[in-house]
Amino acid sequence: MNAQAPALRDPRLNRPEPFTPPLGDGGFFQRDRSIHPQAYAPGYKSSVLRSQRQALLSLENSVSEITGPVFGHNDLGPLDNDLIRNYAKDGDPIGERIIVHGRVLDETGRGVPNTLVEFWQANAGGRYRHKKDTYLAPIDPNFGGCGRALTDETGYYYFRTVKPGPYPWRNYVNSWRPAHIHFSVFGSGFAQRLITQMYFEGDPLIPVCPILTTIPDKDALDRLVAPLDLNASSPFDSLAYRFDIVLRGQRSTYFENRPEGN
Amino acid sequence: MPQPLNYLKETASQTAGPYVHIGLIPAMAGFDIFEKNFSNVLVTPNTKGERITLEGKVLDGTGTPLRDVLLEVWQANAAGRYNHPADRSAGALEQEFRGWGRAGSDFESGLVTFETIKPGAITDKAGRKCAPHINVWIVARGINIGLNTRLYFSDEEAANAADPVLNLIEQPTRRSTLIAKRSERAGKAVYSFTINLQGPEETVFFDV
Numbered sequence: 517m518n519a520q521a522p523a524l525r526d527p528r529l530n531r532p533e534p535f536t537p538p539l540g541d542g543g544f545f546q547r548d549r550s551i552h553p554q555a556y557a558p559g560y561k562s563s564v565l566r567s568q569r570q571a572l573l574s575l576e577n578s579v580s581e582i583t584g585p586v587f588g589h590n591d592l593g594p595l596d597n598d599l600i601r602n603y604a605k606d607g608d609p610i611g612e613r614i615i616v617h618g619r620v621l622d623e624t625g626r627g628v629p630n631t632l633v634e635f636w637q638a639n640a641g642g643r644y645r646h647k648k649d650t651y652l653a654p655i656d657p658n659f660g661g662c663g664r665a666l667t668d669e670t671g672y673y674y675f676r677t678v679k680p681g682p683y684p685w686r687n688y689v690n691s692w693r694p695a696h697i698h699f700s701v702f703g704s705g706f707a708q709r710l711i712t713q714m715y716f717e718g719d720p721l722i723p724v725c726p727i728l729t730t731i732p733d734k735d736a737l738d739r740l741v742a743p744l745d746l747n748a749s750s751p752f753d754s755l756a757y758r759f760d761i762v763l764r765g766q767r768s769t770y771f772e773n774r775p776e777g778n
Numbered sequence: 779m780p781q782p783l784n785y786l787k788e789t790a791s792q793t794a795g796p797y798v799h800i801g802l803i804p805a806m807a808g809f810d811i812f813e814k815n816f817s818n819v820l821v822t823p824n825t826k827g828e829r830i831t832l833e834g835k836v837l838d839g840t841g842t843p844l845r846d847v848l849l850e851v852w853q854a855n856a857a858g859r860y861n862h863p864a865d866r867s868a869g870a871l872e873q874e875f876r877g878w879g880r881a882g883s884d885f886e887s888g889l890v891t892f893e894t895i896k897p898g899a900i901t902d903k904a905g906r907k908c909a910p911h912i913n914v915w916i917v918a919r920g921i922n923i924g925l926n927t928r929l930y931f932s933d934e935e936a937a938n939a940a941d942p943v944l945n946l947i948e949q950p951t952r953r954s955t956l957i958a959k960r961s962e963r964a965g966k967a968v969y970s971f972t973i974n975l976q977g978p979e980e981t982v983f984f985d986v
Contacts, residue, residue: 565839583862
């Protein structure tokens with residue numbers, strides 16, 4: 517661990533108003549599948565044998581879908597949201613130091629509090645610390661490439677890392693992934709579970725990526741691209757990127773003592 | 779022009795990719811980083827209920843097991859109660875039993891296992907009894923949006939026959955894709971499953 521590195525500080529400037537989340541046992545809004553990739557997307561070749569031919573069976577949400585695992589600060593360690601320090605052995609990892617921050621919201625615009633956000637990425641050279649990754653770029657001895665955070669009461673999360681590099685992969689002979697960070701988000705119910713990827717503003721590989729272009733909706737694709745957020749940067753230390761994540765909204769709670777709704 | 783509704787749109791899904799282990803199960807990627815890790819063992823010594831092993835594979839359209847797939851399970855406790863504030867049913871809650879776990883498939887065999895307990899029957903919002911089941915979520919390279927399915931238990935024939943979700947499935951042969959088969963190994967119950975991503979025995983997946 518490098519004793520010289522300044523501590524990671526909360527980068528937000530304008531804190532959104534706190535709110536009280538509803539207890540929430542209503543079902544989730546129907547998923548709009550027109551903004552998600554189709555299962556069968558032949559330009560992304562791995563999807564061909566792993567995609568379904570039958571229609572999904574639509575299920576009215578029961579208690580099995582509106583509930584989901586609950587996580588707390590006990591599940592996390594103090595460096596879990598600091599990828600610059602959480603695997604540092606004898607110095608800082610190589611690369612552009614960045615802060616990634618944003619809010620987890622639902623489709624009604626409410627923050628999703630106390631939800632687990634997990635993230636993983638390649639190092640600055642585009643190499644993953646994974647025994648199955650054989651790309652020739654070197655492993656960084658001071659970089660693990662994963663972290664996690666719990667959103668606060670407003671749905672806000674942040675972490676510090678180095679900017680991942682692009683890398684080649686076997687799809688076409690010259691396919692390259694744009695720089696990206698993988699995100700896993702829970703929400704309050706298992707039907708909100710989502711895995712996605714965050715991209716960086718201005719990356720020229722974005723429009724030619726066979727995985728990104730599985731998304732049929734231009735606006736939905738643009739919402740995966742994090743803008744540079746100079747206001748949240750840490751001067752002489754780190755640039756910042758802003759990435760908000762939206763999970764499915766939830767219909768209002770039906771209370772037995774208020775049958776007219778709420 | 780009417781007033782705009784101004785709902786936000788859900789963030790689009792992207793594949794978990796082949797290196798999903800780094801973020802979610804770093805030990806499988808080959809390194810140790812977090813003080814506390816999530817695992818495929820849902821039970822503690824205090825958990826009430828029958829100990830079971832859940833094991834199976836996820837097969838692609840050629841019948842080949844996926845060796846880079848990640849499964850998560852979400853289930854009620856033995857009393858049929860989910861450990862979540864939105865479940866206000868009568869069964870006793872066990873704070874220690876979260877009811878959730880995750881597992882990566884073996885890099886050679888593709889086998890996925892969970893150590894858990896058999897959940898109790900669940901009462902739905904209409905007051906109907908639902909057969910005991912475990913909710914499953916599947917992500918991997920080549921899967922563009924997480925797949926939701928359920929596992930029911932082969933020794934619950936009467937409850938399965940009355941289950942409102944199983945009865946939504948038109949073809950009885952497709953219903954059987956959700957039934958894990960019970961056997962015994964060294965005195966412990968093992969429930970085996972096969973999830974087919976496509977083909978004539980394609981598993982029933984839900985739009986939840």
